[in-house]
Amino acid sequence: MSYPSHSSTSNGVASGHSGRHTVPPQAIQSTISTHQHKSSQIGMVARGDEIYELDMQLEAAITAYSSREIGKAEFDAIVYHINDAIRDRERRYADYCVREQAGQTRPVDWYKEFYGYTEEEAEEHLREExxxxxxxxxxQARGQSRMLQQSRHGRGH
Structure with a gap:
């Protein structure tokens, strides 16, 4: 299969194409904000999330049972284990909430209790968040400031 060749001009732009494109500032800011939001969410996901892991176990069990890799007894045992783990987490969560209401918790305690972090890991995770x-x-403040300046000068419409 042959591909069309694109000759380049001396400035590195394919002939027949303009080297300049105008992108509205709002589009750039929107893209940056979306990327930053996704990046920050990635950074904020704690390791050892029990609910996520249990959900993955359930999905795997459903897939294995549906494809007849495991039988009903094994599937039921897995579901029982998952339900038991969820009940245990709910109990720990209720206990944590009581301690929190009584002022007996610190921000790092959440990560230690529910994600298995050490004191140092929990502190580092909070600093990163x-x-x-x-x-x-x-x-966001810079983006809003730019948009405000542009609207005052009649740009961006």
């Missing part, structure tokens, strides 16, 4: 939040807030 705060850093990402600060970056996101600063970028």
């Amino acid at each position: 705060l850093r990402l939040r600060d970056i996101r807030n600063a970028n």
Whole structure:
């Protein structure tokens, strides 16, 4: 199969194509904000999320049972194990909420209790969450400021 050849001009742009494109600032800011939101969400996902892991186990069990890789007894045992783990997490969550209401918890306790973090890991995770939040807030403020300036000057419409 042959592909059309594109000759390049001296400035590196294919002949017949303009080297300049105008992109509205709102589109750029929107794209940046979307990327930052996704990046910050990635950074904020804690390792060892029990609910996610249990959901993956259930999906795998359903797939295995549907394809007859496991029988009903094994599938039922897996579902029982998952339900038992969910009940245990709900009990720990209720206990945590009581302690929190009584003022007996610290922010790191959540990550230690539900994600198995050490004290140091929990503190580092919280610092990273705060850093990402600060970056996101600063970028949003800059974007809003730019959009406000452009609207005052009649641009961006």
